[in-house]
Amino acid sequence: MNSFKKNLLKKRYNAERRFQWYGKIAIGLALSFLAVFMFQIFSKGYSAFQKTWIVTEVHYDKELLLIDAESPSKDDLENADYYDVAYKAMTSLDPGLPEEEDRQLIQMVSYKYETEVKDLLLKNPDFLGKIVPIKLTASDDVDQVHKGNYPRDIPEKNRRVNDYQLQIYDMLNERGDILSEFNISFFTSPDSREAELAGIASSFMGTVFSILVCLAFSFPIAVLAAIYLEEFAPKNKFTDFIEVNINNLAAVPSIVFGLLGLGVLLAVFNLPRSTPLVGGITLSLMTLPTIIIAARASLKAVPPSIREAALAMGASNMQTTMHHTVPLSMPGTLSGTIIGLAQALGETAPLILIGMVAFVNTIPGTPVDPAASLPVQIYIWSESAERGFVEKVSACIMVLLAFLILMNLAAQIVRHKFEKKWS
Amino acid sequence: MSKIKAENLNVYYGSKQALFDVSIDIAEKEVTALIGPSGCGKSTFLRCLNRMNDVIEICRVEGSIKMDNLELNSRKLDVVRLRENVGMVFQKPNPFPKTIYENVAYGPTIHGIAQSKEEMDQIVEKSLKKAALWNEVKDRLDEIGTGLSGGQQQRLCIARAISVSPEVILMDEPCSALDPIATAQIEELIDDLKKEVTIVIVTHSMSQAARVSQKTGFFHLGKLIEFGPTDKIFKNPDNQQTQDYITGRFG
Numbered sequence: 001m002n003s004f005k006k007n008l009l010k011k012r013y014n015a016e017r018r019f020q021w022y023g024k025i026a027i028g029l030a031l032s033f034l035a036v037f038m039f040q041i042f043s044k045g046y047s048a049f050q051k052t053w054i055v056t057e058v059h060y061d062k063e064l065l066l067i068d069a070e071s072p073s074k075d076d077l078e079n080a081d082y083y084d085v086a087y088k089a090m091t092s093l094d095p096g097l098p099e100e101e102d103r104q105l106i107q108m109v110s111y112k113y114e115t116e117v118k119d120l121l122l123k124n125p126d127f128l129g130k131i132v133p134i135k136l137t138a139s140d141d142v143d144q145v146h147k148g149n150y151p152r153d154i155p156e157k158n159r160r161v162n163d164y165q166l167q168i169y170d171m172l173n174e175r176g177d178i179l180s181e182f183n184i185s186f187f188t189s190p191d192s193r194e195a196e197l198a199g200i201a202s203s204f205m206g207t208v209f210s211i212l213v214c215l216a217f218s219f220p221i222a223v224l225a226a227i228y229l230e231e232f233a234p235k236n237k238f239t240d241f242i243e244v245n246i247n248n249l250a251a252v253p254s255i256v257f258g259l260l261g262l263g264v265l266l267a268v269f270n271l272p273r274s275t276p277l278v279g280g281i282t283l284s285l286m287t288l289p290t291i292i293i294a295a296r297a298s299l300k301a302v303p304p305s306i307r308e309a310a311l312a313m314g315a316s317n318m319q320t321t322m323h324h325t326v327p328l329s330m331p332g333t334l335s336g337t338i339i340g341l342a343q344a345l346g347e348t349a350p351l352i353l354i355g356m357v358a359f360v361n362t363i364p365g366t367p368v369d370p371a372a373s374l375p376v377q378i379y380i381w382s383e384s385a386e387r388g389f390v391e392k393v394s395a396c397i398m399v400l401l402a403f404l405i406l407m408n409l410a411a412q413i414v415r416h417k418f419e420k421k422w423s
Numbered sequence: 424m425s426k427i428k429a430e431n432l433n434v435y436y437g438s439k440q441a442l443f444d445v446s447i448d449i450a451e452k453e454v455t456a457l458i459g460p461s462g463c464g465k466s467t468f469l470r471c472l473n474r475m476n477d478v479i480e481i482c483r484v485e486g487s488i489k490m491d492n493l494e495l496n497s498r499k500l501d502v503v504r505l506r507e508n509v510g511m512v513f514q515k516p517n518p519f520p521k522t523i524y525e526n527v528a529y530g531p532t533i534h535g536i537a538q539s540k541e542e543m544d545q546i547v548e549k550s551l552k553k554a555a556l557w558n559e560v561k562d563r564l565d566e567i568g569t570g571l572s573g574g575q576q577q578r579l580c581i582a583r584a585i586s587v588s589p590e591v592i593l594m595d596e597p598c599s600a601l602d603p604i605a606t607a608q609i610e611e612l613i614d615d616l617k618k619e620v621t622i623v624i625v626t627h628s629m630s631q632a633a634r635v636s637q638k639t640g641f642f643h644l645g646k647l648i649e650f651g652p653t654d655k656i657f658k659n660p661d662n663q664q665t666q667d668y669i670t671g672r673f674g
Contacts, residue, residue: 235480305517312475312513313530313583314506323529324519 041401045394047147051183051196052138054109054172058089059131060121067128077122086117089134093168104164110137110196135179140195140388142169146178150387160387186395190361191372191380195388198381200396201363206276206356206371207345207403213280213367214344218287219337226295226333231321250289257285258350266354274355274370282350287340294336298329331418338411342404348375374400426451426591426621427472432486432496434467436479441467445486445647447640454613454622456636456653458629459668463642465625469593471495472623473509474502490591507534510584514596516576518568518583523560526568526579527551530587546586554582555612574605581612585620592616594624598631610635629669633657641665 001009065080072080090105090113091097097105106113113136120134121127141160144150146169156163172178189199233239261282265271271278302325310320351357357376364371372380378396381389427449434442442464449455457465467476474495476482488495495505507530518526527547530536537543547564551557556578560571568579577597584592594613598606613622613635626632632639633653640650641662649662660666 303517305513305515306519308475308478308513309517309519309580309583310529311478312473312506312511313533314503314587315529315533316503319533323533328520 041394041397045391045396045398047149048186048391048395049183050147050180051185052143052146053135053179053181054138054142055133055135055177055179056089056093057131058085058117058120058134060128061085061088062129064088065128072125072128074122074125077125077128080118080121082114082118082121086114089113089117089136093172101164104162105168108139108142108165108168110139110194112137112194112197137185137196138178140386141165142178143196144387145169146173146180147391149391186392190363191359191377192361193359195384195386195392198389198392200374200377200399202360203372203374203377203396204399205364206279206360206376207373209276209364209367209371210279210283210351210356210373211341211345213277214283214287215337215341217281218284218291218340221284222288222291222337223295223333226292226299227321227326229292230296230299231325232317246289246292249285250293253349254286254347255349255353257282258353260285261350261354272368272370274358274360276356276364276367276369276371276373278354279351279356279371279373280367282354283344283347286347286350287337287344290340290343291333291337294340295329295333298332298336299325301332302328331415334418335411335415338407338414342407342411345404345407346375346400348373348379351376352379374403424451425449426490427623428489429468429471430487430489432468432471432484432488434464434471434476434485435483437481441645442471443645447647447650449621449623450638451621452617452619453637454617454624454635455638455640456632457623457625457640457642458627458632459642459648461627464645465642466595468642469595469623469625472591472593473506473511474500475511477502507587508589509591509593510587510589511593512577512580512584512595512597515600516573516580518571518576518579520567520569522565523551523568523571523579524564527582527586530583534587536587550582550586551579553585553612553616554578555608555615556582572605574601574608577601577605577609578612581609581616585616589620591621591623594622596625596627599627606631629657629671641668643668 064084065082067076067080069076087102087106090109091102093105116136117134120132124132138146141150142165145152145161145166150159150161152159152166161169169178185197186199187204188201189197190202191200192198229239229242261278265278265281266273271281306324306328307320310324311317315323351373356372357380358370358372359380360370360372362369374396378393378400381393381396425448427447429445429447429449432442432445433440445464445468447468457468459465470476471484471488472490472495476484484496486496490509494500519529521529524547527550528537528543531543531546537546548557548561551560556575559575560566560579568576571579577600581592581597598609601609610631613624616622624632624635636653638651639653639656641648641656641660641664643664649656649660649665651661656665657669660669
């Protein structure tokens with residue numbers, strides 16, 4: 001081998017090595033962006049899965065509860081007056097405090113503390129007349145102090161937790177009366193103006209209903225359209241025109257679909273505002289082209305030899321399509337559908353336009369109840385001023401990401417499990 | 424006796440003419456081989472016989488093809504019935520990605536041939552036996568057909584084609600993707616089948632045409648150059664082009 005040839009060979013090997021390195025660097029960059037993003041979200045959001053409780057003692061005093069009956073019924077307990085009992089439970093933390101300063105203690109727990117006092121007695125009627133320990137949801141400010149998210153060194157007048165409250169907090173913390181537990185209510189509660197009470201239940205259910213409605217509308221329409229276009233429609237200018245339009249539709253910004261939903265579904269058809277039904281239909285306009293394109297691609301991928309085999313056996317066009325082509329294209333169609341739905345899952349703009357941005361503090365039971373959705377919930381919380389919502393935003397993103405990962409995983413599994421190999 | 428009779432058949436793909444005035448008389452229960460260089464129109468002609476050209480939108484067929492006095496090149500013809508009577512085996516084995524049983528049972532199912540499960544079982548067994556595949560697959564009928572070897576797949580396709588008892592079977596280079604042993608098995612099969620079925624086979628293998636067929640037609644550039652008994656075509660053809668082709672001087 002002469003030196004020229006040797007050099008050429010070396011150059012070729014080097015070129016390949018360089019190319020591989022470019023690829024590795026590109027992947028490394030992508031992964032590091034992802035890592036930074038994930039780190040941001042997780043480091044901010046993980047604390048939202050912890051809930052802070054303040055433990056104190058409550059005296060279920062019959063007199064203060066205004067219960068007269070000797071052996072009170074469930075109704076008596078239900079209708080009793082818990083205001084004083086609950087109030088006393090908190091003020092007993094510092095008996096020396098002058099009465100006009102009591103609010104400072106009350107502010108350390110959520111405004112729903114009276115309900116919590118009531119619920120404990122309803123659950124355990126035999127506590128009546130006794131002094132028992134009770135867990136009360138800490139206010140979001142105390143919660144943030146406990147999680148270390150609240151700087152204590154800023155001047156008192158700029159702080160929502162004053163020096164006195166910090167002092168009480170430190171005392172309780174030393175006594176072990178500040179508890180941190182897994183935040184179940186984040187998953188079971190609807191949205192709230194109070195960060196310590198706000199949960200994702202309403203937006204999660206809103207998202208689930210929207211996606212189901214979206215699936216119910218877009219999948220059958222898209223699959224039928226794809227089958228007709230791919231297997232039956234003549235190939236001419238008109239079908240080319242339709243194809244161009246479908247591809248265009250896939251690229252239309254989602255906010256435009258939101259306007260369409262607003263103008264047609266709400267204004268013309270008078271469907272209920274802020275509901276997953278309208279949200280789902282609006283989203284299905286977006287997923288429709290995605291599914292059509294995926295379904296057509298997977299129909300095209302069925303080898304023509306299978307169609308020929310069926311036709312040559314005397315199957316009609318319809319039988320060939322339904323018995324062979326469509327079943328064989330299903331894995332691709334389904335994974336395309338799931339990916340389309342995953343896109344719809346993260347859509348915010350169209351839902352805001354059709355009113356799913358409304359403050360909803362009930363959990364929707366049907367697709368026609370008002371609801372938010374996860375991405376809109378992220379948007380709502382990120383607009384809120386309270387410090388307590390910062391971690392909620394990240395936690396909500398984590399839930400959304402988990403949802404997305406699950407769906408994409410499902411798409412992968414569907415593709416691999418049901419894919420058939422031909423000859 | 425004549426089974427299929429084509430007269431002045433012209434086929435166009437768009438503006439390109441693929442067959443020129445082809446007239447041929449295919450005898451019943453014989454093997455007719457069609458030979459010729461690639462692109463000469465053999466397959467196009469074959470696909471006219473079960474109207475598979477319908478699938479190609481730009482394809483236009485003119486002229487007459489009669490099978491038992493039934494005009495095949497007619498809009499009124501029921502292609503589903505025709506294809507029940509005229510089976511086809513393709514160049515590349517194309518079993519459905521379903522079980523072996525389902526592959527063979529598909530035709531009888533859609534044409535409503537079997538009345539009961541037992542009858543269907545019999546049809547499947549009979550077809551697989553005729554295709555000389557039964558002994559190899561009888562214990563694994565529920566396995567996927569595409570998992571068989573190439574030769575077995577092609578025999579499965581033949582079993583599928585004969586499951587509806589067609590009168591004619593068209594074979595489009597059925598052995599071109601197979602090894603010599605599988606080829607020999609298929610050729611033996613063709614020899615057996617011709618007792619009951621009329622077979623038209625397109626082949627690139629001169630020796631195969633000589634071995635399996637009784638009549639041979641030589642196509643060139645869309646024209647049927649010569650058609651006659653296989654012996655005569657191979658030993659003493661009338662046409663110089665045929666002579667050149669079978670002796671390997673061109674094509």
